[in-house]
Amino acid sequence: MKNPVWLEEEVVLYFHSEQIKAHGGMAGLKLLGQPLRDALTRPQQLNAYRPRTRVFRLAACYGYSIGKVFHPFNDGNKRVAALAAFTFLELNVRFFPKQAFQSRTASSGIGEEQPLEQLQ
Numbered sequence: 001m002k003n004p005v006w007l008e009e010e011v012v013l014y015f016h017s018e019q020i021k022a023h024g025g026m027a028g029l030k031l032l033g034q035p036l037r038d039a040l041t042r043p044q045q046l047n048a049y050r051p052r053t054r055v056f057r058l059a060a061c062y063g064y065s066i067g068k069v070f071h072p073f074n075d076g077n078k079r080v081a082a083l084a085a086f087t088f089l090e091l092n093v094r095f096f097p098k099q100a101f102q103s104r105t106a107s108s109g110i111g112e113e114q115p116l117e118q119l120q
Contacts, residue, residue, distance in 0.1 A: 001047060001051075001052075001053055001054065001055050001058060001092070002051075004047065004055065004058060004088075004091075004092045005088075005091040005092055006040070006043070006044060006088075007040060007062065007084055007087060007088055007091075009036060009037060009040060011087070012036065012040065012066070012080060012084055013036075015079075015080050015083045015084065015087075016073050016076055016080045019076045019079045019080060019083070020075065020076055023076070023079065025074075025075030025076050026074040026075040027074065027075070028073070028074045029072055029073060029074070030071070030072060030073065030074055031072075035070040035071065035072035036066075036070070036072035036073075038065075038070050038072075039062075039065040039066045039069065039070040039072055040062075040065075042061055042062075042065040042069070042070075043058045043059075043061040043062050043065070043088075046058060046061050055088075055089065055092045055093055056089070058088065058092075059085040059086075059088045059089045059092075060085065062081070062084045062085045062088050063081040063082060063084060063085035064081070065081075066080055066081035066084055067080075067081030067082075068081075
């Protein structure tokens with residue numbers, strides 16, 4: 001995808017703090033930011049090495065990276081993963097039906113490809 005709008009670390013940290021306030025859990029990062037930075041750069045790396053990657057795959061990569069691979073937060077990783085993927089799509093897709101998105105990216109047993117099939 002050409003020139004997508006990427007998520008900033010501060011935005012994802014805000015998502016996390018709001019989710020903890022709203023639903024409870026332990027605030028904070030596991031390791032002072034590095035896993036979060038790694039999770040946020042993974043979709044950018046995918047796009048750099050595969051420039052024709054569809055926006056839905058990049059969104060799934062955000063969700064899977066935060067929710068399953070890097071797990072950067074003490075609590076609320078799956079909630080933040082869903083918000084990150086959804087926000088990325090809202091920023092980069094002109095028309096995106098909200099009903100089509102199901103925040104199951106980080107659920108147990110679901111890999112990076114299954115949510116992608118729901119989004120296409």
